[in-house]
Amino acid sequence: MADLIAWVMVLAIAAYACAGGTDYGAGFWDLVAGGAERGKRPRWLIDHAMAPVWEVNNVWLIFVLVIMWTGFPTMFQAVFSAMWLPLALAAIGLVLRGAGFALRMPARRLAQRRIYGAMFAVSSLLTPFFLGAVLGGIASGRVEVGTTAAADAWANGTSVLAGLLAVAATAFLGAVFLCSDARRFGADDLVDYFRVRALLAFAVVAVLALIGLPVTHSDARYVWEGLTGGLGLLLVLLAAVCGLATVLLLLRRSFGWSRCTSVASVALTVGAWGFAQRPYVLPTSLTVAEAAGAAHTLRWLVIVTVVAIVLVGPAVVLLYRLDTMGELEELTDADTGAAGAPGDNL
């Protein structure tokens, strides 16, 4: 039962990495889109593509946390004690990011948009970095039950690399999705704009992964071996194949499928990490069985999860379908009957 919950948690992390990652990636491209004039079109696309789905994408994170503290309370306690600073910064990043994005939409002055946009974009870069660094710290065995908060837990080679990898992967996902969004919104010039960026981001991911091999070899020994052998290796290879397939599909401008393969490559990577870390939740000090909460609770957690999937699954599918069909648009000023106010310059 504990193993099942552990896999549910890995799946939830994978879902967050894919759904939330796409959003973070969009924020990353918002950040590097240039000045107000040059970045106007990409930012317009990012706003419209993200708006209906970003909140849903971020709810996966809450779900990950809930499974963690209900299913593996000791692990939750250990991680949040040892990784105090990066998690606190990630939480603040989440606030700035969401608030910045939500407040930018109704703003009608350039100066306001700049501030809110900067809040959104900078924290879109920092939040995945810190979350990645936390995962890196866990994978390299720096978190044990009773570890107190210290910089070493997350400011080390493996953590920094994992953080950068997280940023690069989100940028990759974001760009791939924005390609097809650009086509959906009929902005053909932006299709190529984001296509180049997707390929670039993939190259960075590949380079970081190669750098990671020697860096993590001795530092995160257990996970390294798990990733280079057995099922872990198989999933890593599949992820690489999916990544390369995405590149091919992007080059052939097949944007519908490229989304699937890019999501698959990220999800498979998370899955590979899950396999590599077996049977530990905190390598190499705490196993899944040791960390598991009360059996009765775990059984109920499974029931709640199943019921929820039955309820939420169709709703999520409906939302993503409506979104990709272009049925979801925000209310405009004309719809709510709003007029310009003095001082508006947009």
Place this chain on the structure above:
Amino acid sequence: MLSTAALLANNPPDQLLPARELMAFTLASHILLVPFGVALPSITLLMHHRALRRNDAVALTLARRWSAVMAVQFAIGVVTGTVLSFELGLLWPGMMGRWGDVFGLGFGVEAWAFFLEAVLIAIYLYGWRRLKPWTHFWLAVPLPLAALMGAFGIIAANSWMNTPQGFSLDAHGNPVHVDVRQAVFTPIFGPEYWHFVVAMFLTAGYLVAGVYAVGWLRGRRDRYHRLGFTLPFTVAAILTPVQFMLGDSAARAVFHKQPVKFAATEIVWKTDTHVPEYMFGRLNSDGTISGGLKIPQLDSILAGFKPSTRVTGLTSVPAADRPTAVQATIAHWAFDIMVTIGSVLILLALWYAWSWWRHRDLPRSRWFFRCAAVAGVACLVTVECGWITTEVGRQPWIVYNHMRVSEAVTSTRAGSLWAMLGIVVVVYVAVFGAFLAVVLKMRTRWRIADEGSAATRAALPPETDTPYGPRSEPDPAAAGAAPGGGSDHTPGGAS
């Protein structure tokens, strides 16, 4: 003196104070948005239904404008709520580590319910333009249920902290034999849940109505303001007496299930019968009470309907196991403020009911609208007070009688926590300030447009535009009101 000495002897860790302040600040901020998250969708749907049923363009405008506000408010609510789940780990790892598997399932229910809510609200907020009118409406109908389900999860967790059960302890004091059903449906759960849910609807109703009451006072007495006031105010006015009963029964549930908390909220020092009720007043650490209005016998009567009811006092437990005199006074004031405001709101609701019964119309008095304008803010105060009562009244326990707040707190240095508190305060003030500014700006835009269209209405033919459906061209009224002002997001457009 006694309780202070005991606390000093216990030597609470340095990080306790900043951790507590951080939690209090973020939760106090988030709770201001909760009424809207839980109840605004329902109120908007009521208005939306009216718009569709009667083909009422004014109602449709109101529903759309509330949606536009909801879009921003929901986003801020999501992120400030996410912070709270982080803080459970960042500030109280001791509680989650030991008790997470006992009471965490409530949060599991909440997470999924919230997921559903986020999906449905996204479809609702972004479905106005392209979905078919009734399809759009019906897709949003499960929203209130999802909101109630989410509240269920959170209140289940909180009421477990107040009246923990559903486990037994092994030799090391660790919980074993967890029974989830018992842990979710704890004794205080029912009273706390209904009191909370109704409070959310009440607050959202009065606040939304208050916006239009202000407009009414400023002389904007058109149908738009009338409808915008009447619908949410009616919802809130109907619920006000209901809430009074629920609050009363919740207080009595606390009397039975958490006697020491009840003693703190009523500043009862010694266990006794014929206990007087104090309105406000301050409890001193020697058990005397300064100031306040003393009503003989009343506390016993309220608790058990007769003066001979025995009320447990604070001194029934050792000083280290009960709130300090200051904490008790805080809980007492919060409770009394909540009850006072609630009672005044009943009078307001009665005034409204009387007016409808006699004249079939809104009251004419400006004083009614002045009161209605501040009722929403007063309700937010009661929400804060209710939460302070239940949290401060539980001190020093985080899990009542099982874990102290000081045992649950993180081991991170106090300095880091203070620094984090500083950053969070700055960020939250900025975010909430910007949120308020954005909403007020929206209101200004709408008012300018409405005033403009009222002026041009004489010149234009009556409503020819279909209220629903994608609009290929700008609304004539809005464009007429502000030439080149309303920036429309068309694909590829400049925005």
